[in-house]
Amino acid sequence: MERNNNIPIRNIYYMLSYAYQTLNLTEYKQIGTEKFENVKELYAKILSIGIPILIRGGLSKGYISVEETSNVIKGKIDINSTIKKNALVNKKIAVVYDEFSENILLNQIIKATLVYLSRSNKISQKMRRLFYGLLPYFTEVSDVELDLKLWNNVRYNRQNIRYQFIVDVCRYLYEQLLFDESSTSQMMKEVQDEQRLSSLYEKFIYAFFKRETKYKVSHPQIQWSVDDEFTDALPIMQTDLVLQKDKKTLIVDAKFYSENMVARFEGGMTKQNSGNLYQIFTYINNWKADPEEKVAGMLLYAKTTALNQPNHIYQIKGNQIFVVSLDLQQDFSNIKENLLAYVNQFFT
Template structure:
């Protein structure tokens, strides 16, 4: 079975299930019983179900600005464009107006993805035909060139949040196919795969504790504890996960790397990644503690195939820092047991 960064496809499915509760819907239940040879098949299957679900619910619309030359004045007349384009010769004027349209970025991304997948020979012929057959539903949507930059401009709100899962999976699959087609070095491919998995890992860890435990679960930004209120240019401290219960707070930072520990030279002693320790230590020290509150930090790495894996407990200047790794290759029951045990390590101690 092909693995994504050494993680079995079945566990990628479970991670998606937690990170996006959409997979609990009846339309997706058949996926849980199927076997997939590679991650591309899983993503393609999800999209083959998710995109029709969006279509049946009606494609989202929003007001977009339209600029055109017309012999009917509507919206605002653009005098400069009218003169520049010499529109008056044809008894027309340039106008700018808002139109309630399906031609929005989210629909453009899905259409571009459908075009790309319908032509990709890395997808089965059956899937290519299915994706091609969905394109007529997007005739009112402009064609755009598919690129990773498109996702950078995506914003969600209450009206379009139903798109998030499908649009994210569009990106996961596009990145996977792009990576396979690329002639980049194996090292660069591993870095890109690591970045893609990191986002899913963070979402999964947060959703797991939200669903499976009674902790107060959040992921707030931590404010810098400055002496004079001057915070200009200070970096944002965005937590991945904060667990709270009974005056105890555990700040968790989820990490995905090809190597979880640093070795300066072959055969050298493995050390913790200093930047990660500095980060979690800074989070702890800037957390605004309440009276009698105990605050600790945890670095939760996704376990790699390397011999040396972090499994340490430190007490530094009165602060407890737990550094552990989670084996994502084991059965999911083991993943669940390990995650609960890692949290209990802090919350159950007397």
Template sequence: MIKIKNIYYMLAYAYQSLNEASFKNIQSEEFENLHDLMAAILIRGVSNQLKRGLHKDYLVYTEATGNLKGKIDITSSIRQNTLMTRRMVCHYDQFSENTPLNQIVKTTMELLIKSGDVRVANRKGLQKLTLYFRNIETLNPFAINWNALIYHRNNATYKLLINICQLVIKGLLMTTETGEYKMNEFLDDQLMHRLYEKFLLGYYKKEYPHYSVSASYIDWNVDDDITDFLPTMKTDITLTHGAKTLIIDAKYYGRTMQTHSLFNSKSIISANLYQIFTYVKNKDRNGSGNVSGALLYAKTDEDITPDNDYSIGGNRFSVKTLDLGADWREIVVQLRAVVALL
């Protein structure tokens, strides 16, 4: 079981803006559940945004009105027979704070307010903040088009807020048989997998600045320059120091081993090992042996925990586990041991 405080540290490395001074006091707090942690982060984040001002944008409105403005829609006016009431259908722009970003933030705050797992102090904190959103509509949380959100210079400060909102809505929210909303205890595996990857990449970037750290692409080591229809190879984390490179593939699954029913035996998941093998061999196109690969699993409650090293075809391959249920200092030791594989 992952400790709630460790999830905060993971978020802090995945989203570097959580390292701002205004969030520092969260590190000293104790949280009994994930909902309360998310509420505390939103309270700080929304408070910071209010100091900067809520984002506003020009929104398009359509209404039948006697006060003509904007663009008059003759066709719609005739179809709706608005002339009988001395009105016309008009399309007009209005500079408003009722933007999708603010709607998502308000929707998330109200969902957390209704969650019984958020402590009273944090629920009151969220309720006070919603007063600043009184002119902003809420959304159906399951109908939000996250891919349609666009960030630019004027709203870039919303990135952290929206990422937290997405974790709450996509990772924690579910509906009951009666259609009411309910919060899960922990994020689903798919979102935790993404957070796990972002955390590892962010951690090594911040803590190992003298290394080259990236989620880099690998070219296929083809003989005739023909790469049509070959899949893209993008690593989760690539560490480079001097002439040596370590490719890390982050894995957050409910299990780390596959079972063979015929012989009742266990082995490393084949597809994962084939994937890291392909990455390393194509990266080490000269066969120097300076490229290594590591599968880094998040620890599960399985009886067997992989901790193996192999030398295959002149390259080193490791299969390790990271215990996210340990104290943070122990996690740091484990992460340092992974770098030692380089």
């Protein structure tokens, strides 16, 4: 996992830039020219710019359910709650109604993040003061305890999609600070680091080809080619990336692991990860291809520090499978060049 920590901060910034188009806004341009000591500084700087942008655009609102006792009938009367609270003694009833409010989960996460960051000694005093100064804009938002489980309940739509980048970065920074401060074992920290960067890596790869090429870019689910239409309990085949051009289709699966190849015993010969190879082979064989369509697969690994790295092309049952590794430590112009060269092997 040493490699993960050694990915240049500038390259993580570029990955974020592709994964989230928001970073192309004028307000963020200064970030691309600054130098950061660590990724925490990068995330904090992004939030220091991004949260004020959200505030200027107006905090999103949503309908939330409110329960209260009142002498005015509004919404629905809750008879059971009225009896339990003995509200009728005071000539009141329990009512339940919807209120259009800023007190929604997205704003609660941002407020909780601001509170956490304003007290953290892992970021500069200047940043702490800046985050503390943003809290008055969230006075109508309830305080919640910051917990990674909060993000599991986040749902986006056309009205709140502008929050996605900032809320994701809130999580990236919180995780980074949380595992720095906790007594979690080094192994667990490495696993969490891998998971976080794996998600960003997948988003970056997809967005890169969407922006930099003229291929048809998508990430569809592949349906199982069953004989009797019975698909109960079959796992979902969700692709990371599918590139198409001139009746050629390349199914790409992005892989970000601490180990790209495996050996049965220490010092033994390294082999491809069988699970990954079976996965991409299954994708190819279940893809519903047109009669003249040529289909291939690619396992696109992030390069590790291991001596042996995937760099192979297989011909299996009439289909090509490319297994390659991308060095995220090199200059970003070389990363772009490598990515384009990898897929051009198939399309040209």
